Amino acid sequence: MRRRTFLGAAAGAAVSALAKPSLAQxxxxxxxxxESDVAIVDPVWTTATVTRxxxxxxxDTLYGQTSDYNIEPQMVAGHTIExxxxxxxLTLREGLRFHDGEPVRAQDxxxxxxxxxxxxxxxxxxxDATDELSAESDRVVKFRLKRPFPLLPAALGKTGTSMPCIMPERFAVTDPNKQVTEMVGSGPFRFKADERVSGALTVYEKFSGYVPRPGGSASFTAGPKHVFFDRVEWRIMPDPSTAANALSAGEIDWWQNxxxxxxxxxxxxxxxKIEGLDPAGGIGCLRxxxxxxxxxxxxxxxxLLGAIDQVEYMTAVAGDERSMWKDHVGVFSPDTPLATTAGTEVLVGxxxxxxxxxxxxxxxYKGERVVMLDPTDYPSTHALAMVAADALQKCGMNVDLVSSDWGTVVQRRASRQPTDKGGWNIFFTYLNGTNNFDPASQLGIRGNGDQAWFGWPKSQRLEELRAEWFVAKDLAAQKAICAEIQKQFFTDVPYIPLGAYYExxxxxxxxxxRNGFAQFYDVKPA
Known part of the structure; x- marks a missing residue:
């Protein structure tokens, strides 16, 4: 038996013992x-926000993001630049351990x-900017770059999907096109696979071996993460009335959306109590x-741009409560530095x-069948599908509305097969939060074909403009490029923005x- 394996097993046993709540309490x-069941548990493989x-x-992640969108060290103690x-x-903090007791190493x-x-x-x-990525020692990760990339911490601490999580080496070497199904992390909670009931219950248990980061801003995904509950139980309730009654009766503590x-x-x-969750909102997306x-x-x-009125979609989602939605929305989150309304007039009126x-x-168009995926267990997304189905039918399109749960949509949208072999033509989702702040993380604007997000569009010009943004000299230059990106976007139309919704x-x-999305550290009984 390897020494590391032996020590890991021994430490794992100790951690497991520590993780059990006292019988006296x-x-x-x-x-x-x-928002839905967790159909896929690998937060790298899917962009589903429930999996994130x-x-x-x-x-845990190497860096965290504060509520004002600054990036701070999280798993790393710090970094040097030469x-x-x-x-x-990048130097890892001391005391980091995976749930099996093994230390977190640069080799992971x-x-x-x-x-x-x-x-x-x-x-x-x-x-693409990296010449060499290696483990210089157990605690030091080295990036040797082809050219300066000052956004390195932002890439490794991004809060949108996919999650830049750190897994044990034995799982991290898994083919990126295959899902990791065994969850061993180093975060504040352990995934209880033995208690999972698909479509009904997902359970997480406090990991007593987790060492919160000392100092830093305890906001969004950054800073010390303290756990005050022994267990977190995700109860799946697709029917909104059932969830509302359960919350009113005190049978549940928190209803996400x-x-x-x-x-x-x-x-x-x-x-x-009712509060806003993500101040950046989510942009409705017809992909x-x-x-x-x-x-x-x-x-x-x-x-089809002429068939889409953002006001109609957002009204279907949130009614006339204008504090919960915005129109004239393009590809970047409204009211953020790079947002622009260029071209959005085509989607209003x-x-x-x-x-x-x-x-x-x-x-x-010759009357081809249009397979449209409709997630009925996501009310806000289901509303988008219903409005779109009606609009496309009025335009003479042969719409086949396929209703299912969101988990099935997540699985099916990964298929590249034609519709007669289980594929699809349109699905709906929300591009959430910081994914939409800039071209670095925006999933939907990529035009790199097979490497692009589900839908796999090709646009050489979108790719060129995105590359220009990375080397822009200042904010003014970045803004100008983003306006050009949005103009090109409305020429290529890899998806149609349907408005911004603030859940x-x-x-x-x-x-x-914490704000941003549902997180479970720092939460305590009032």
Missing amino acids: PAKVLKFVP NHGYLVF DDGKLWR VVPSVRRFAARDAFGRALM PTPDLLGVLKRKAGV FNCLHPPFDNPAIRRA KRDFEKVKRELAAAG KTAYRGLTGM
């Missing part, structure tokens, strides 16, 4: 209703970063599959479906919650 349990949220219980910005050394970090970068746009940009129509009822319940007809034709995608029908015919969250008897 009942376990403190936080009961939470998430799961990932932040189980794993050779005019082309040599970085290197394949973890490589696997993450193979699936993530920002991570791939970092690796109550539907807008129930907010008024919940506000009147004693002890229930095209660019591999197969009819949406392999950019002219057909462009024609009265629609002329007969005109769109003529433009579709002129572009070459609320509802809870009772809790305090200390």
Whole structure:
């Protein structure tokens, strides 16, 4: 037996013993209703936000992001920069351990970063600038760069999907195109696979071996993460009324995303609090599959811009409560430094479906079946699908609305097969939070074909503009490039933005919650 394996087993046994709550005290349990079930548990393999949220219980990241979007060291104690910005050394904090008791080493970090970068746009940009990534010692990771890449900490601490999590080496070497199914992280909670009930329950247990970062800003994903509950139970409740009743009765503690129509009822319940969760919001997204007809034709995608009114979509999601949505939304989050409204006027105002029908015919649409994936267990996303199905049918498109749960959508959207072999033409989602702040992380604007996000569009010009943004000299130059990116986006139309939605969250008897998305450290009984 290798020494590391032996020591790891011994430490793991000790950690396991420590992790068990005292028999003299009942376990403190936080009961939470998430946005959906966790169909995929690998937060690198999928961009599903529910899996990202799961990932932040189980794993940790090298850097964290504060609520004002600054990047701070998290798993690293710090870093040094030499050779005019082309040599970085990242030193891991002492005392980091995985849930099996093994120490976290630089040898775990290197394949973890490589696997993450193979699936993530920002991570791939970092690796494109990297000449050598290696473990200089057990605690020191070395990046030797081809050219300066000052955004290195931001790439390794990004809060959007995919998550830049650090896995044990034996899992991190897994082919990026294959899912990791065994969850061993170094985060504040352990994933209890033995208690998981698909479609009903996911359980996390406090990891007593977790050492919070000393100092730093305890906000968003950064700083010390303290755990005050022995268990976190994700209870799956697809029916909003059931979740609302459970929260009102005190059967659950926290409902991640109550539907807008129930907010008024919940506000009147004693002890229930309603707050905003992600100040950056989520941009509704009608995503095209660019591999197969009819949406392999950019002219057909462009024609459909005239069928989409963002106000109609956001009203379907959140009604007339304007504090919960915005229109004139492009590819970058509203009210952020790089946001622009260039070209968004095409998505607002009265629609002329007969005109769109003529433009579709002129572009070459021949009545092909359009398979549209509709996640019925996500009310805010289901609303997008229903409005779109009606609009496309009015334009003369042959819509086949396929309803299922979100987990099934997540699995099916990864298929590159034609529709008669289980593929798809359109799916809906929200591009959330800091994913949409700049071209580094924005999933939907990539035009790199097989390496792009689900839908796999090709656009050499979008790729060129994105590369220009990385070397822009100042904010003014970045803004100018982002305006050009958005103009090109509305020519290529890899997806259609449907407006920005700002979800609320509802809870009772809790305090200390971080903003950005559902996280479970610092949360304690009120």
